[in-house]
Amino acid sequence: LLPECIDSFEPCFILFRIDEPGWLFISFADDRASVREKMVLAATTATFKAEFGQSNIKYEYHVTNKKDLSLEAFEKWLEGKSENAPMSEIEIELNNAQKEQNSLMPSVLGVLFPMDQNVEEELKKLHDRKINYVQMSVDTLNEAIKLEVALRIESVEIIELQVIPYDKPRYHFYRFSHNLGVFIYSMPSSGCTIKEKMLYSSCKQPFLQSAFSIEIDSREKLSLETLLDYVRPPVEVKEKAFAKPPGPNQRGGRRVIKTNV
Numbered sequence: 001l002l003p004e005c006i007d008s009f010e011p012c013f014i015l016f017r018i019d020e021p022g023w024l025f026i027s028f029a030d031d032r033a034s035v036r037e038k039m040v041l042a043a044t045t046a047t048f049k050a051e052f053g054q055s056n057i058k059y060e061y062h063v064t065n066k067k068d069l070s071l072e073a074f075e076k077w078l079e080g081k082s083e084n085a086p087m088s089e090i091e092i093e094l095n096n097a098q099k100e101q102n103s104l105m106p107s108v109l110g111v112l113f114p115m116d117q118n119v120e121e122e123l124k125k126l127h128d129r130k131i132n133y134v135q136m137s138v139d140t141l142n143e144a145i146k147l148e149v150a151l152r153i154e155s156v157e158i159i160e161l162q163v164i165p166y167d168k169p170r171y172h173f174y175r176f177s178h179n180l181g182v183f184i185y186s187m188p189s190s191g192c193t194i195k196e197k198m199l200y201s202s203c204k205q206p207f208l209q210s211a212f213s214i215e216i217d218s219r220e221k222l223s224l225e226t227l228l229d230y231v232r233p234p235v236e237v238k239e240k241a242f243a244k245p246p247g248p249n250q251r252g253g254r255r256v257i258k259t260n261v
Contacts, residue, residue: 006066009033011041013048014069022058024074025049031064036143040199047202113138113203115145122150123173132175135163138203140195145171145203156224164222167191169200171207174227182227183213 011029
């Protein structure tokens with residue numbers, strides 16, 4: 001299919017449009033790639049398919065050698081798809097990693113990169129209400145969660161105008177009242193690599209358990225009203241049932257009728 005543009009040392013995902021309705025989803029991890037890269041590929045597979053749309057994927061083709069990235073190899077695989085062919089060591093490794101990921105609760109799926117010590121320290125200050133805002137980034141090279149900003153701000157508009165970068169994804173924790181906090185995931189609509197988007201999407205999962213969460217475009221307007229709409233959904237007002245108008249009195253007051261005797 002496209003073996004010349006694939007690097008054997010960099011596992012990747014490939015989407016290929018086929019004649020049938022749907023897409024061919026290829027996950028490529030060569031035996032020569034590092035174990036860490038292969039594990040990241042396995043850990044982000046579910047997130048990638050969910051973001052793209054599982055219903056759009058017709059076939060899933062796992063490849064461990066560039067020679068198998070050809071039309072002939074794919075057609076041969078498709079013919080023997082129903083047979084239980086023996087797996088290579090790397091296929092067994094990827095399969096076991098995927099099973100391990102699937103055995104976790106859906107709410108904690110994702111890549112668990114370690115947090116730097118200063119991130120943990122500032123989150124502790126946030127918890128103790130010494131500050132009310134912490135911004136973090138994913139270091140894709142060193143595979144860690146890094147601290148970007150930690151401070152006390154007066155209003156959420158300051159986050160939008162002065163703190164959120166327009167061209168880079170970020171995680172934010174903001175406590176905007178004594179007991180209300182929110183986790184904000186900001187992602188620019190353009191300018192990020194696929195690897196950045198996948199890792200940010202996967203690494204955010206552990207943070208979703210600790211606060212209300214919002215996902216925004218980096219240029220999207222952010223206001224206190226916006227946060228309150230997420231944290232305190234509007235109360236549903238029940239429509240008043242149609243009131244049937246009262247009917248006429250069935251009977252008036254008792255009448256005294258005088259009769260001549």
